[in-house]
Amino acid sequence: MNPYIDRVLPFDWQAAAQLPSETFDAVYSFERAPSAAGLVDRIHATHKAGLAYGGPHNSLYAIGAAARHFFLMNTWNDYRTRRNTKTWTELYFEVAGYRYDGEPYVLRVPPAADGRVRALLADGTDMPRVCLNVGGSLPTKIWPVRHWLSLGTTLREQGYQLVITGGPTDRSVCERLHQELSGDGAHSRSVRYAQLSIEEFAALPAHCDVIVSGDSFGFHLALAHERPCVLLLGPSSGAEVIPKHVTTVTALRSSSACSPCAHQVACGGVGGCMDTIEPDDAFTAVGGLLARRGAVHRSHP
Known part of the structure; x- marks a missing residue:
């Protein structure tokens, strides 16, 4: 691409x-x-x-x-x-040997993959669409499932449409979130999930209003598509990954004293710093980003 x-x-x-x-x-x-x-x-x-x-x-x-x-x-x-x-x-x-002047990412999604994503999400709704990207390259970067469920439940109850994504190793977590948040089909229009190819995954952020993600591939896709993103930071440092010219990222940082640690972890690799990022703060951040875009939902004047 x-x-x-x-x-x-x-x-x-x-x-x-x-x-x-x-x-x-x-x-x-x-x-x-x-x-x-x-x-x-x-x-x-x-x-x-x-x-x-x-x-x-x-x-x-x-x-x-x-x-x-x-x-x-x-x-x-x-x-x-x-x-x-x-x-x-x-x-x-x-x-x-070059100077970085804020050059954008180069990403050209195949039209066929983009079309499949459009078909997956097409439902005639005008609900603001939030992507919950649950993946992470390391276990210590992953937000707990209970936090994803809490955030997803609040967003769904406030009238947002949810799109659940993750990598191949996150399939079981994605399926669990989809099942519990969709309520056995009762909220099928407001909760979407499907196994995506890498090209489809790359196309998805362009069709969402906000992405919630850890420091992972999904975050970089949000940057590539210039989409607002709530970035969940535990062991990672925001200085490393958030371009200085980008104003569409709200970073929520762990309150652990040892965060960020650059993955040379004092916890021995068991994690825990991501747990301190509260779902309520992520929900507030989503609403703030939508308001700045002018896509204010009727429940959040």
Whole structure:
């Protein structure tokens, strides 16, 4: 869904074996994992920038002065959580030798996928539509199911239409929310869920008024479509992911003293900081974003 990408090689042993046999003009490395960063020195390229692994100390190191800040972000936790004010996008631009000027995401959804999403949501209702994106790349980023149920129930009772989404690993949670919020079909018009392809998932935010999401792929899709988003932040830092020029994101942060932790968790990985973000606050944030868009619902003057 990006016309500027000619080829994608998923990172596996086959790609790792193939890349050192190819030649490139430039290599930009944004991954700190030794298995990926260790490839950089073995790839033939005229120009390299970012992170590499190995060298005289068998460790991660920065290639060039422009990657120094990026290196510290990936190796020094306090620097990342307390001192950094740059988003990942700004840092990627800097490493590559460019200045970030708020360039938008490039996303071109196939028309067929967009049409299928339109058909899924078509019901003739004029209710404001809120997407509940329950997924997260790490367990510590995931909002508790009980909070999603509480928020969904309040939104539904106030006359909002809900669209439930998540990744392949979130299917059981999505199905549970759909079943409990739709009330065995009693609220079928106001609660929608279907298993979506990646293209359909990418199309969905364009058809919603507000997205509620953790720090995940769904949040970046909201940015790509310039849709208002309530962002739930536990271990993640908002400074890393919310572009400074974007005014359509309301971030709700954990009240835990150790948040954000950049996922180097004092809790041992069991989570808990997302639990402190209250459903009532998320509901208020949804209403505030709708009001700013001029899509004020009749129950919320």
